[in-house]
Amino acid sequence: MARYILRRLALLPLLLLGVSLLLFVITHLIPADPAKLMAGPHAGLEQVAEVRRAFGLDLPLPKQYAIYLGGLLHGDFGTSIRTNRAVGADLREFFPATFELTGAAMVLTIAIGIPLGIAAAIRRGSLFDLLAQVVSLSGLSFPIFFFGLLMQLIFSRWLGWLPLGGRLSTEVSPPSGPTGLYLADALFAGDLATLKDALLHLALPSLTLTLASLALVVRTTRSSMLEVLSQDYIRTAWAKGLVPPRVYLRHGLRNALIPVVTVLGLYSGGLLGGVFLVELIFAWPGVGFYSVDAILALDYSSIMGTALLVTVIFIVVNLLVDLTYALLDPRIRY
């Protein structure tokens, strides 16, 4: 197992090199000049040239890439032309918000999606099954921003239960803590009022992200469960007189989980994509919120830094998924 993990991790730098090269080429292929954008609409040519010089944009492209790679080796993601700060520092500022949101959405997706899928499989063909399918499919069919707006309208505008956006109320100061995750930091500090406020703000964006991806998990769990439940060993379990929860959860679910875990791993990529729109709608100050301005300003370093971060997360999550297979099925060994 350890060798397998090391082998996979050893591939990471190679993958990142490929991704960084691809990103560098794509961002620089865009026929636009970030220095011009940065200097402003009425800036003179001399001002534009000065911005270009200050950020090394006047150097030949291969040299720019070599400098960027050199920096990456030292953990330096470059300097943002827009914020004039180290991209690493910017990402440290904005990433915890994204992590908290996607983490919450992932937990909700698992907590709602898997039980719904199991129940739908057990009650196959029933009204409940139909309802579960309709609800989850509607999540898949509507665009995520539509859901976001709908949630805001219902829960904030009409019912007035939850805040429309942001991470905290105006009067609540962000909890001081090492993680930047407000829930965790507030919990560690024992600050229950901030914890509650952060939870309330997290509710709508995380539910929106969850709804948009629930269908995949519900349907995969349902079909996988149905397949497992028709196996001989399940018949044997019933014949032994085991109680239903034991049959469904211990004998059924554990064997049905592998495809579900695979889907969840892949879904983490989709989640990171969807979170960009959700952050925009809910004024959630995460990496997506940060990237929108970076993309508009053609801030090469910020765009690449964000994309590389997303790549690393995707690779690590899928490594974890592979490792989970071994936990779920002892026959799988690495």
Next chain:
Amino acid sequence: MNDEDRMGSISRRAFLKAVALGGTAIGLSGAAIEQLTRTARVIAAPAGKDTLVIATDLEVTTFDPHIVYDNTVRITRGVYESLVTLKGSTPQIVPKLATEWTSTPDAKQWTFKLRPRVLFHDRTTLAADAVKGSFERLIKINRGFAWAFKTVVASVEAPDPMTVRFNLKTSDPAFLAKLAAVSGGLIVSQKAVSEHAKGTDLAQAWLKENIVGTGPYVVERWDKGQQVILKQFPEYWGGWKPNQFRRIVFKIVKEASTQRLMLERGDVDVATIVAPDMIDALEKRPGIKIEESPTMRIFYVAMNTQREPLKDLKLRQALSYAFDYEGAKQAIFNGRLAPLNGPLPDNDPARLSASDKPYRFDLKRAKELLSQSIYPNGGFSLTCYLFEGDPTFRKAAEILQANLKELRIDVKIQEMASSVLLEKAGKPETAPDLLPVRNYPDYADSSSMIGSTFGKDSWGTAGWNFSFYANDRVEKLLAVANTTTDQAKRLEMFREAQRIIVAEAPAIFIGTLLNRVPMKANVQGYAFNPLLGNSLNLYEMSKS
């Protein structure tokens, strides 16, 4: 019992257990919802009378007064001040940190008397060296609005602690207007600059996150990506009245529909990026009002005069007659648009009158002019690029497209990201034939708008001349006007330059924009700065 039946059935004990569990869950969730509702009601409670909450779309990247050149001026205007400013919503220049000023007859030397007893936020007193240091810093950093001073200012002197003198390289009758711009000439404490400078950075790293101006507010908190909270500076030279805001909260909300919902729900007092159709919807809501003010922003379609087919004057004139101005005013702005009879906005003292602009929606005249052009029967196509995501540009382009069909001219509309569009529109060879744009002057002087929109040195993104228009007579008039101190003569020169431009039709002049800001009905004292959309005069505002 087969598997199917077994799966569909459940024992009595399990059923009862499920019911009990379900009941408990419902009870708990009911309690939780009630609890949530109670908390949320507190969150939704509107801010008190002493606090103004503004939804803004732009994330702050720096507070440095000599770099900020975007909508962050909404915030920096509350904390930094300039020597002079504009009076309310007018282009009239009034004192701020300077109480009086004089200039030599050739407008090459400007002398300002400073307001006494003005304190910076670090409690140092405003003196001439702070003004001198601030302008030298602005020019040295050479970002943002520095371009307006770098080429003009030869030196800044401080003959005595309360007098500051600008020696200019050339005559500049517009110098005062440049000082009254929304960014650029803001005065920063020199003690702070010298204490926090690292190497040759002139304290740029420090002033990015810290503020030491003379303005009425100071930064209380900056939660990056979320909000900026300002609070009163107790020793502000203007003093404080009880009804003025003690705190100002700028909430960063980039999505227009979310800003709208926040205003409707009472989470914010002012929304700043709401599209025209949303503003119309908001106008009908109780408790919300729309503050409408004239601006110096013009809305027009630039025509590429350097490339066939629009190089042909008759063709450009034909297009100017083929556009349905009144229809566009209604369809795009719901009728809320001021006239535009030439390059200068409706509130500029040198604006043209309606009789100076011959173009009306007249297809017969358009066809006549077309018949005199290089394409007498039409049958060609024109490219029209649009800045992504702006409904006003799209509607204008679609109206033009429909109108030009009558002349057998096909308009191909293409929407693209602003970064890409600006690069393409930078050169006449790659620029589109038609480009709907908005433009505003950097400072309230007629020379700024005419020069940047139709001046020879402003082609493409060097200014905002996307028509790539150039006319020697216009250049000469602008050059002379820029060194003439007699204001009446200057205005006449600007009018003559505009008449030439209008006759040569480098653009379809649609209208002067009105600034419409939706806000809560109890917000009072708002006056729009005509140079910048949705900027707020925080010190003069209050709630009833």
